[in-house]
Amino acid sequence: MFALIKKEILSHMVSPVFSVTAALFLFLTGFAFTASLTQISTRQLPEASLRGIIYFMAVILLFISPFLTMKTFAEEKKLGTLELLLTSPLSNLQIVLGKYLGVLFLLTAILILTIEFPLFIFMAGHPDKAPMALSYLGIFLLGASFLSLGLLASVLTQSQMIAALLSFVSTITLWFLGEVGRGLIGEKISPIQHLQSFTLGILDVSDAVYYLVIIFISLFLTFRILERKR
Amino acid sequence: MIEASSLTKRYGSQLAVQNLSFKIHLGEVGEVVGLLGLNGAGKTTTMRMLTGYLTPTSGQVRVAGFDLKKNPYEAKKNLGYLPENPPLYPELTVEETLSFVAGIHSLPKNKIPELIDKALIKTGLTEVRKRLVGNISKGYRQRLGIAQAILHEPPFLILDEPTVGLDPKQIIEIRQLIQNLKGESAILLSSHILQEVSLLADRVMIIHHGKLVYDQSRSEIEKSKGLEEIFFQMTQDPSCSL
Numbered sequence: 001m002f003a004l005i006k007k008e009i010l011s012h013m014v015s016p017v018f019s020v021t022a023a024l025f026l027f028l029t030g031f032a033f034t035a036s037l038t039q040i041s042t043r044q045l046p047e048a049s050l051r052g053i054i055y056f057m058a059v060i061l062l063f064i065s066p067f068l069t070m071k072t073f074a075e076e077k078k079l080g081t082l083e084l085l086l087t088s089p090l091s092n093l094q095i096v097l098g099k100y101l102g103v104l105f106l107l108t109a110i111l112i113l114t115i116e117f118p119l120f121i122f123m124a125g126h127p128d129k130a131p132m133a134l135s136y137l138g139i140f141l142l143g144a145s146f147l148s149l150g151l152l153a154s155v156l157t158q159s160q161m162i163a164a165l166l167s168f169v170s171t172i173t174l175w176f177l178g179e180v181g182r183g184l185i186g187e188k189i190s191p192i193q194h195l196q197s198f199t200l201g202i203l204d205v206s207d208a209v210y211y212l213v214i215i216f217i218s219l220f221l222t223f224r225i226l227e228r229k230r
Numbered sequence: 231m232i233e234a235s236s237l238t239k240r241y242g243s244q245l246a247v248q249n250l251s252f253k254i255h256l257g258e259v260g261e262v263v264g265l266l267g268l269n270g271a272g273k274t275t276t277m278r279m280l281t282g283y284l285t286p287t288s289g290q291v292r293v294a295g296f297d298l299k300k301n302p303y304e305a306k307k308n309l310g311y312l313p314e315n316p317p318l319y320p321e322l323t324v325e326e327t328l329s330f331v332a333g334i335h336s337l338p339k340n341k342i343p344e345l346i347d348k349a350l351i352k353t354g355l356t357e358v359r360k361r362l363v364g365n366i367s368k369g370y371r372q373r374l375g376i377a378q379a380i381l382h383e384p385p386f387l388i389l390d391e392p393t394v395g396l397d398p399k400q401i402i403e404i405r406q407l408i409q410n411l412k413g414e415s416a417i418l419l420s421s422h423i424l425q426e427v428s429l430l431a432d433r434v435m436i437i438h439h440g441k442l443v444y445d446q447s448r449s450e451i452e453k454s455k456g457l458e459e460i461f462f463q464m465t466q467d468p469s470c471s472l
Contacts, residue, residue, distance in 0.1 A: 003333020007322070014321050084317035084378070087281040088334045089306045230284050 008102025069150025138198025316375025
């Protein structure tokens with residue numbers, strides 16, 4: 001399985017799709033971060049926290065995560081290389097996990113490249129460390145849940161375009177359902193609502209479980225679809 | 231031994247392969263079996279069932295004694311497979327492709343460089359080992375497909391139309407390569423070129439409309455009326471005879 005993860009990372013890294021996506025993410029979040037630092041009013045100084053920027057990252061992840069996952073299975077189907085994987089001694093579970101760990105690596109790499117945000121805040125003020133660390137954990141889990149939905153979208157089609165669209169539609173539907181059902185069960189459905197406790201520095205297990213459940217269900221369905229009789 | 235017993239594949243209401251049973255023996259030198267048939271006769275479907283890409287509607291496959299469904303890991307380790315279109319990633323180099331294949335077969339780390347060198351030499355790819363797969367010619371890609379299949383030195387090789395779409399020189403080279411692999415592995419190769427099969431195969435199977443209609447050794451064929459005539463006789467449809 002290690003060989004598959006390695007190949008996945010290599011394939012993404014050399015593809016212009018990944019570099020452009022990563023650059024877009026870093027540009028937009030960097031831009032927003034700069035803006036948040038310079039938005040100084042006389043009555044209120046900027047807060048020494050990442051809360052605002054983390055929510056902004058979540059919105060950007062909504063738009064870019066389909067581009068990270070769209071090729072995972074769709075391209076293998078199109079190239080015929082899925083036949084190589086499925087006739088190799090790798091099990092279907094290993095194939096799904098290998099692909100997923102590959103894209104998780106990309107997400108981690110992108111998030112690590114935003115490390116200058118907390119560093120700046122540490123240089124300028126005295127922020128609480130726990131909310132900062134947990135904010136990153138939260139945004140990682142949110143991104144990981146988006147990527148798992150993207151993997152599921154990609155296993156359903158040969159077309160990367162359709163995979164990206166399906167992935168976008170599924171994540172944005174979850175998000176909107178939360179807005180529509182606000183006050184009812186909206187807070188339970190929306191991926192963004194579960195981010196709040198993390199940004200406040202509270203580790204609420206139920207919020208972490210929410211993301212893990214999405215990941216589990218998506219990967220399980222991906223596995224079943226790969227497993228189904230051909 | 232590869233053992234297929236009453237393999238059947240149904241797509242919706244269409245029967246692609248019906249009740250196919252045969253054995254391919256490893257023996258001392260390994261036999262080369264040619265699988266012949268018209269386009270759409272069920273050759274690729276049969277090979278895909280033998281390699282575990284397709285699940286048969288009914289029937290079973292055993293490879294080297296392992297049931298492909300119950301022990302897929304052991305069964306697949308004994309197989310090398312070249313699909314109709316070589317499954318290659320254009321963004322990898324020739325060498326990276328082979329080390330990826332070595333990885334998914336979990337070959338022992340210390341043996342991998344040696345096995346890769348061996349496969350590159352056998353398939354004549356040594357001079358392009360650093361090139362990107364997306365930039366090499368179709369002939370080289372076909373050879374790389376074969377290198378992928380033989381890398382782990384499997385006792386059984388399944389080659390789906392190994393010479394299709396190549397130029398005459400490349401066809402001769404690939405045939406030579408298969409000749410050289412003879413004796414190391416038992417080979418099942420499909421083709422619709424009769425001369426190719428009569429040149430390479432020790433035994434010929436003909437499928438027609440998903441049924442096995444002929445299965446004889448080369449000496450038997452030579453004794454009777456010759457492959458060409460047998461093939462036309464076996465694949466003739468009574469309804470549309472000329």
